Amino acid sequence: MRRYTFLRGDNNMLEDSPFTIESFYKFLGERKLMATKCCKCETLFLPPRPMCTKCLSTNFNWVKLEGKGELISYTVIHFSTEQFQSKTPYIIGIVKLNAGLNLPGIIRDMNPKQIRVGMNLLVDFDTSIPLQWPQWPRYFFKLDTLSS
Secondary structure (H helix, E strand, O other): OOEEEEEEOOOOEEEEEEOOHHHHHHHHHOOOOEEEEEOOOOOEEOOOOOOOOOOOOOOEEEEEOOOEEEEEEEEEEOOOOOOOHHHOOEEEEEEEEOOOOEEEEEEOOOOOOOOOOOOEEEEEEEOOOOOOOOOOOEEEEEEOOOOO
């Protein structure tokens, strides 16, 4: 598996991170939304993958994304599995990030009656690790009050 060494944090610590979903979630735990960028054709991927689907290259770099975008689709969940039933109703949306990638996720702190396609949303992070599945840090969307 190809690995890439990059600078992060205070720019004096090097880390060797593979282009895997595990590394993606590790970055979420550090409050970073990271994508991979193909070094050959410059296509961005989120989540990361080991091969570019455009040019078949395996040469990638990690890039940090801004995490701002526009809501392009959503659904309101009223009935859920037992694990998530206490959260109903909740909103799942797809946000077109300013970097051009579409990212699905939960939208928090929004009244389902007030949500609209075209709203400006921002990625935020929940770095607490739950005791039950899924046991990894998560991202979610919230209203971008500076842009809305």
